[in-house]
């Protein structure tokens with residue numbers, strides 16, 4: 001099982017799309033193991049987006065992401081990182097495939113509704129950057145037997 005980080009950005013909160021987008025991942029069969037709302041500090045965001053610090057959009061991105069509280073989630077499943085990235089779609093909402101979250105709801109490069117970790121390694125770093133260990137929940141879901149085959153569900 002893999003875990004990945006999702007940040008429902010200020011545009012998703014402003015537009016009232018958090019529940020609808022979260023349901024895409026839930027209905028796919030991903031298990032929510034962490035969920036909270038937080039006004040992210042500029043310092044925390046600058047560290048998260050460190051690899052973009054020289055990009056022309058960096059300052060605007062930090063301003064946007066810290067403008068109002070975001071909703072943060074950690075979801076779990078087999079190959080969760082790549083499954084979630086595919087569901088989210090390409091960065092630029094105007095270019096994202098129809099049917100993806102961004103392809104359905106976003107018209108922007110920046111206001112693209114949701115951040116999803118890029119790789120398994122990055123997901124581990126991002127989850128520990130935004131969540132305390134005590135905020136991640138271990139529990140069994142009965143529907144796992146319907147989501148996966150018996151051998152997959154055993155892990």
Ligand code: CMP
Nearest residue numbers: 052057061091109110111112114115116
């Ligand atoms: P995200 O997946 O969170 O990763 C970096 C973010 O930077 C990206 O989504 C967008 O919100 C933003 N971003 C990436 N490229 C651009 C761009 N060309 N112009 C403006 N914002 C961008």
